Amino acid sequence: MTMFDVAEKLHELDDSRTIFAKRNPDWSATSEAVVCATPDDDSHPPEAVGFDYLLEVSIAKGAVEVWSGWRNGKQPTTAEKLDAVIYYAEYDCWLPLDGQKPLDPAVVRERFIATCDGFGEERCRWRDCTERRLKGLAFCYEHYGSRPHSANSSEPS
Numbered sequence: 821m822t823m824f825d826v827a828e829k830l831h832e833l834d835d836s837r838t839i840f841a842k843r844n845p846d847w848s849a850t851s852e853a854v855v856c857a858t859p860d861d862d863s864h865p866p867e868a869v870g871f872d873y874l875l876e877v878s879i880a881k882g883a884v885e886v887w888s889g890w891r892n893g894k895q896p897t898t899a900e901k902l903d904a905v906i907y908y909a910e911y912d913c914w915l916p917l918d919g920q921k922p923l924d925p926a927v928v929r930e931r932f933i934a935t936c937d938g939f940g941e942e943r944c945r946w947r948d949c950t951e952r953r954l955k956g957l958a959f960c961y962e963h964y965g966s967r968p969h970s971a972n973s974s975e976p977s
């Protein structure tokens with residue numbers, strides 16, 4: 821499976837899964853990808869050894885929805901979906917409209933929280949953090965955003 825395949829059938833993928841893809845050296849349409857569940861302890865799944873963490877399926881769908889929303893509901897092509905997803909994975913923010921300045925971080929935060937459908941019941945899993953985690957994620961917004969995006973990395977001490 822390639823990143824292009826993932827973008828093409830993104831809407832069919834289970835929200836609880838996570839996308840992993842190989843960089844060559846960047847993520848692109850031809851990058852090899854796997855979509856799998858992550859273990860409860862949030863460690864790197866065995867199916868994804870050799871792949872880098874890209875994004876949760878739910879977040880990738882959110883990136884595509886925001887892309888569409890910012891373009892008056894335009895339906896993205898597969899290549900455009902891929903752009904939105906990879907941009908989000910790289911920069912932790914939505915692909916801006918052409919010529920648009922990057923968004924105010926407070927606005928990005930608000931939209932991200934809306935994409936997650938608000939907060940879950942439990943606390944963020946990051947060390948002593950007392951914030952509530954985002955719905956469907958293991959971390960609060962700050963810690964989700966600052967979470968290392970590569971395989972084999974661990975929380976900073």
Ligand SMILES: [Zn+2]
Binds near residue numbers: 963
């Ligand atoms: Zn936190």
